[in-house]
Amino acid sequence: MSGSAIDLPPSYEALELTHIKLSHHPLGTPAVTPVIIITLNRPEKNNAFTPQMADSLTRAFNLFHIDPRVKAVVLTGTGKMFCAGSDLEIGFGDGGGKAVDFRDIGGRVALAMHRCHKPTIVALQGSAVGVGMTMTLPAAIRICHEKSKYGFVFTRRGLTIESCASYFLPRLVGYSKAMHLITTGGVYPPQSxxxxxLFTEVLPDATAVMPRALELAEDIAENTSPLASSMSRALMWEGANSPEEAHLLESRVFHHMVGQRDYKEGVGSFLEKRKPKFECDPREDCSPNFPWWTEANTLLESRVSKNSKL
Structure with missing residues (x-):
């Protein structure tokens, strides 16, 4: 994201975004709630992924990232299918132009979800393939329906994986399983x-997937520190290369956390047997060495306008 100021909406339900719908939880709550629901909303196309959907999802996650009112996000789909992958009737262009100037749209969504301080729970209430799967990989939790089918079908469409899947998938399922999934391009039941x-819970009833995701999101929003959660996930995804380096890094971040008011609140609420009220903002109160890794610049290089007089 750029450093320019962004206005936060008074209500996410009033925010109109193409091919997705944002909802408060409970639905219809006037003020912004700690749990926000994103619903892929192209049921007539089985929620097939489009550039407009990518723009909408990226904008939503960028807003949640900076909004202290939001504590957890649930991503789901409208209808019987979570996402049928990219809309192949729209396609990806003709391959013209320079590769260095191309950014895959699924990757933009994956990075926005990954960089968002708020955890995402994906409620796959139905089947998902292609980018419908890869865009869920940066999420903290994935819950699905046991009778639905899931797959990374790229090689069957003459394509390579995208949405940063080459980074996330092997780390989530292991290189051997990831190689099988990508090489075959097969579609499998979630118990495969x-x-x-990859799926932390597989439920027999499709209608139970969303309520379970919301139950988890509520628990996270009510009982965990957004700062501690964000820093802990970053330690795992952007961790050290050895146990010794991990020890040094974790010690530095842990030392910072002990000085934060969320630590005092967490201990106090536990000893006093009451619900915690965590107030630290992950963007304002993060460890001084955050990010402790070097972030690659994914922005396109600026060019001199042809109309410029040099």
């Missing part, structure tokens, strides 16, 4: 051994 623990 090839998925490993």
């Amino acid at each position: 051994k090839y998925f490993g623990d």
Whole structure:
């Protein structure tokens, strides 16, 4: 994101975004709620992914990232299918132009979700393939329906994986399983051994997937520190290269956390047997060494306008 100021909406339900719908939880609550629901909303196309959907999702996650009112996000789909992958009737262009100037739209969504301080729970109430799967990989939790089918079908469409899947998928399921999923391009039930623990919960009833995701989101929003959660996920995704380096990094971040008011609130609420009220903002109160890794610049290079007089 750029450093320019962004106006936060008084209500996410009033925010109109193409091909997705934002909802408060409970639905219809006038003020912004700690749990926000994103619903892929192209049921007539099985929620097939479009550039407009990518723009909408990226904007939504960028807003949640800076909004202290939001504590957790639930992503789901309208209808019987979570996402049928990219809308192939729209396609991806003709391959013209320079590769250095191209950014895959699924990758923009994946990075926005990954960089968002607020955890995402994906409620896959139906089947998902292609980018419908890869865009969920940066999420903290994935819950699905046992009778639905899921797959990374790129090689069957003459395409390579995208949405940063080459980074996330092997780390989530292991290289051997990831190689099988990508090489075959097959579609499998969620209990397949090839998925490993990608889906943390597989439910027999499709209608139970969303309520379970909301139950988890409520628990996270009410009982965990957004700052501690964000820093802990970053330690795992952007961790050290050895146990010794991990020890040094974790010690530095832990030392910072002990000085924060969320630590005092967490201990106090536990000893006093009451609900915690965490107030630290992950963007304002993060560890001084955050980010402790070097972030690659994914922005396109600026060019001199042809109309410029040099």
